[in-house]
Amino acid sequence: MSFFTEHSTLICCILLASLVTVAPKVIPITLLKGDRLPRVVKDWLSFVPVAVMAALVGPDIFFSGGTFDVSFNNLFLMAALPSIVVGCVFKNYFVTLAFGICFVIAVRFMGWY
Amino acid sequence: MATTISAPAAAAEGMRRALPIMLGYISVGFAFGVLAVKNGIPPSLAVGMALLHFSGSGQFVFVSLWGAGVGTLSIATAVMIVNLRYLLQSAALSPWLSSLPAWKRFLLGLGVTDENFAVHVTAFQKGFPLSLTTLFTCNTATWSSWVLGCAVGAFCGELVHDVRPLGLDYALTAMFLALLVPQCVSRLHIVIALFSLGASVALKGAGMGQWNVALATVAGATLGVWLMQRCGRYGRNSGGASGTARASGNAEDGQAPVGADDGTHGPKGGA
Numbered sequence: 001m002s003f004f005t006e007h008s009t010l011i012c013c014i015l016l017a018s019l020v021t022v023a024p025k026v027i028p029i030t031l032l033k034g035d036r037l038p039r040v041v042k043d044w045l046s047f048v049p050v051a052v053m054a055a056l057v058g059p060d061i062f063f064s065g066g067t068f069d070v071s072f073n074n075l076f077l078m079a080a081l082p083s084i085v086v087g088c089v090f091k092n093y094f095v096t097l098a099f100g101i102c103f104v105i106a107v108r109f110m111g112w113y
Numbered sequence: 114m115a116t117t118i119s120a121p122a123a124a125a126e127g128m129r130r131a132l133p134i135m136l137g138y139i140s141v142g143f144a145f146g147v148l149a150v151k152n153g154i155p156p157s158l159a160v161g162m163a164l165l166h167f168s169g170s171g172q173f174v175f176v177s178l179w180g181a182g183v184g185t186l187s188i189a190t191a192v193m194i195v196n197l198r199y200l201l202q203s204a205a206l207s208p209w210l211s212s213l214p215a216w217k218r219f220l221l222g223l224g225v226t227d228e229n230f231a232v233h234v235t236a237f238q239k240g241f242p243l244s245l246t247t248l249f250t251c252n253t254a255t256w257s258s259w260v261l262g263c264a265v266g267a268f269c270g271e272l273v274h275d276v277r278p279l280g281l282d283y284a285l286t287a288m289f290l291a292l293l294v295p296q297c298v299s300r301l302h303i304v305i306a307l308f309s310l311g312a313s314v315a316l317k318g319a320g321m322g323q324w325n326v327a328l329a330t331v332a333g334a335t336l337g338v339w340l341m342q343r344c345g346r347y348g349r350n351s352g353g354a355s356g357t358a359r360a361s362g363n364a365e366d367g368q369a370p371v372g373a374d375d376g377t378h379g380p381k382g383g384a
Binding site (some may be wrong): 028 | 154166168175202215221233235279284287295302306310317318322333346
């Protein structure tokens with residue numbers, strides 16, 4: 001039995017999932033005429049970046065190991081709080097990014113987490 | 114495409130945007146490769162998935178459901194729900210790319226991920242000129258790193274040790290935080306950010322871990338428009354960044370950045 005017949009179900013599943021992954025990525029950007037959208041739609045879209053980034057980062061920092069965790073045991077939450085302060089103070093993307101990663105490396109190196 | 118920067122500078126800017134993402138993608142991709150093989154997916158098909166999907170959360174949902182023996186249609190439905198947020202991101206990029214022909218926008222659409230979307234839209238808001246070299250350099254570099262990470266994880270997962278001591282598991286979270294803070298240019302934006310963040314966490318806590326990002330984003334953007342109209346377009350809530358946003362918008366080859374007129378879209382709390 002060849003590789004393809006052996007895994008035909010999985011391959012079909014991957015191709016179907018590719019379709020529902022790629023379609024939402026390309027359809028709006030290809031079909032929408034960005035400069036001819038109604039005013040209210042443009043306004044709405046202008047809020048998507050801030051909303052989607054907040055919606056992505058929220059579960060990252062408030063869930064630890066799959067459960068909601070607001071405590072000192074949640075490393076990502078503990079790293080996020082000073083990162084936000086650094087972001088507000090320095091207003092520099094790379095400084096904030098480097099601070100966050102270095103913070104996580106440092107506290108793990110110290111054996112706190 | 115008329116740009117104000119040279120090709121090498123544009124490519125360098127693309128790599129600058131891509132580097133932090135690549136760090137995250139190599140490590141997350143590695144984790145994906147290991148998990149895929151554990152869930153009974155052959156390494157070659159795991160890499161094929163990474164090539165075709167280029168989507169972190171969708172792929173993780175796929176392998177965990179496949180490992181649990183769920184049927185094809187249910188897996189595809191779950192993946193589709195997780196990926197609904199790409200509809201929003203793809204649409205939100207379109208006002209910045211309206212001068213491009215459709216086939217170029219299609220190619221750029223293939224590179225839409227949470228991270229690529231976030232760095233590109235932030236650059237546009239800051240007034241960085243539209244440069245296909247920059248966009249394609251970044252998208253191709255991040256795509257390659259994702260596939261590479263998946264391949265290493267799938268084919269030789271046992272050879273590489275834990276990435277946690279390097280802090281790489283936190284890289285993408287750190288990146289979103291670093292991009293989210295400058296998004297909060299006005300009180301209105303801070304309200305939207307807090308609301309979307311809270312809604313996303315609440316939805317996930319309520320067991321809607323596949324819907325949470327898309328629903329929270331729709332709710333947050335709708336709240337933003339509602340508050341903007343309620344407080345008046347030129348209200349004090351949106352006053353902060355109008356100077357920066359308008360100036361940078363006009364510099365951009367006639368591109369009309371969304372929301373620039375009322376300053377709801379500027380890169381930092383200027384004036």
